[in-house]
Amino acid sequence: MSLPEIMLAVLWVGLTAYVLFGGADFGGGVWDLLAGGAKTGHRQRELIEHSIGPVWEANHVWLIFVIVLTWTGLPSVFAAVASTLYIPLTLAALGIIGRGAAFAFRKVSTELWQRRLFGATFAFSSVVTPFFLGTVAGAIASGRVPLGIARGDLVGSWLNPTSVTAGALAVGVAAYLACVYLTRDAQRAGAADLVAAFRRRALVCGVAVGALSAVGLIVLRADTPDLYTELTSGRALPLLLLSVVAGLASLALMWWRAYVAVRLTAALAVMGLLWGWGVGQYPAPLPGVSLDEAAATDAVLAASLGSLAVGAVLLLPSLWWLYATFQRDRGKSR
């Protein structure tokens, strides 16, 4: 593997982590929005807050990681994407502010009206942000971002069948991952009614996301035939199959109440989609641009990748400690 390829792979690992962890945090916000009135939804919201609270900031860093690695590794691609897609990216950025700040504010607020106001902001931004980020993915996947500064259509590049489907799929995936994770969290907290509620949602949401993915393929066929061909008969086919099989397995496992195992298969289903897209689009990050043309100089790639490798030695044990601390049963301490 050449240095640009390694960089691209690392970038995609970061993107995957962001979708699996950060995405689920947005999904938590989606369920917060749908939890019902202040009284009826109280316990669900508490569970969501409890699950997201300690980890969302660390999960959020994956996004920064992806952005920074893009401009380091593929500067011209970063500039083209950011300048052409500045509308959805600005809206996503504002959504990120609303989600993170309002979540922190709600946590320390005591009065009902404040909790409602901040809670609504948190929940609303949690739906909007993944949608806009999804449209950005759709714009890149459908080849609507040309190389150069703001050369693409400022509106049409992200308001098109592929982008809108990708946006909806992003929200759906976030919500699905969240209820899969929350089911197990509720089980560990010993809340049988919440387990049942989130299990039901996971089943419904899983079917919906599966259907949306199928619709997505039809849209791709019409709108982005190259990627469609790669996904259905090319290099990316195994990953698409992985996604389908893992998705179906997740439904079955959720039905049989295997709440830990389903976390793995749900994550695999999502990974199949992401890596299917990546492999399907490889090696051209933007239309007519080869990876080598777009990549930074080797000195930069080597220094950044080397630093990341050293950083990973510090990061991975820390991340493990974070998740281990908060996924452990609370025992008698509370």
Add this chain to the structure above:
Amino acid sequence: MPGRTRDGGIEPSSGGAKVMCHGAGIAVHVLNGADLGAARMQMALSLGWHIVLACFGVGMPAITLIAEWRGHRSGDSHYRLLARRWAKAMGVLFAVGAVSGTILSFEMGLLWPGMMGVYGEVIGLPFSLEGIAFFIEAIFVGIYLYAWDRLPPRAHLLAGVPIVLAGVASAFFVVSANAWMQRPTGFQVKDGRVVSVDPWGAMFNPATPPMTTHMILAAFMVAGFGMASVYAVAMLRGRRDRYHRLGLLLPLTVAAVITPVQIGVGDWAAHAVADQQPVKLAAMEGVFRTGRGVPLHLGGIAIDGEMRYALELPYGLSLLAHWDPNAEIHGLEEVPPGDRPPVNVVHWAFQIMVAFGFALLALAAWLAWEWRRRRDLPRSPWFLRAAAASGVAAVLALESGWVVTEVGRQPWIVFRVLRTSQAVNPAPGLVYGFVLVTVVYLLLTVATVYVLRRLARDVPVPVAPQERDISGYKVV
């Protein structure tokens, strides 16, 4: 690899017009002036906002840890209560800081694609490292804030240490990228494309040491004075118990110890500017004509290429900038008018920063003097009033210092390499983005201030199991 790195070529006499006219890869766009202004204002707003939060993110964990550590050592429950309190506020500030920082990484591309598309890789290394540092910070903030009752006290204290180290490291990495924009080194450009990069050389450019040191110390000053001023206000309102005294004394001591060091580092930073960016120094001091034995201007307004109404200290600038009363100072006249930063903004921002810096030094000296004499806070209510104002003063000094650095760099985004107007996103409608961002930041400001004030007021503090001894304590 010194042979591969290019010289910045920043001698003022070389003139802006003939240096580094690459830009072949980036079309020089005919721009809507309002959009460039909007992009600059949006960046200034979001950076100026984030920088305050970032300072608390760097400084506050250390001060909180000192309180927690003192609490363990002395068994004084007030320290532990303070640590809990500060940790809670830190949680809010950290969250808001994290998201406002993320927006900046978006805006680098949304607003300045002309810079990022070409030079993104040159400043990529410090940002990658910053990503790692921030990751570690976020992980341990999660553990520190949420695991008070899950970890033994000692482990909890240790979990705070990586936050402090990673916070300082983050500040270093981010500011080193900014230093590169002031003193771009470590790369070669050919036909508008970067052809070779020495990423370590770019990161450790000559502007990095003074700028990063100045910024990290500023962060501790902002956090220290800012936290102290909350308790000074409470004491002025008559709450003079031990809890409030310690809440004032601990952060104020940290800030007071750092302030004189910062004045020295500031002098170092100014010398570096004099060497590396003489045009910026000329704007800071309002010097138009090159000469020897140049006086220091206090106050004054630049009108028609001249400083008016300024108090002049003879030989002052030559002496301060080069330790020689007859040293030569390069004036703004050496570069064409189009290559000069707005003099009045930079000059006044610099004056304000220095004035507040010395005012804070006086406050620190007052505290040190009385503490030496009587082992107590000064008794005068004016001391509390000054301490109450010190947080605002530190933030104003911070912001004006940042204005000096960034406005003083104009019209260049990468000093003498790329103009801000060449880097901006040429897409229409940036003005609307700016308006939207302004509204969101206004709301964010109101909400943050409101929530922090609520936190500082009458909410009873939840108490961890190991702190049962103070469970009855409620701060009113």
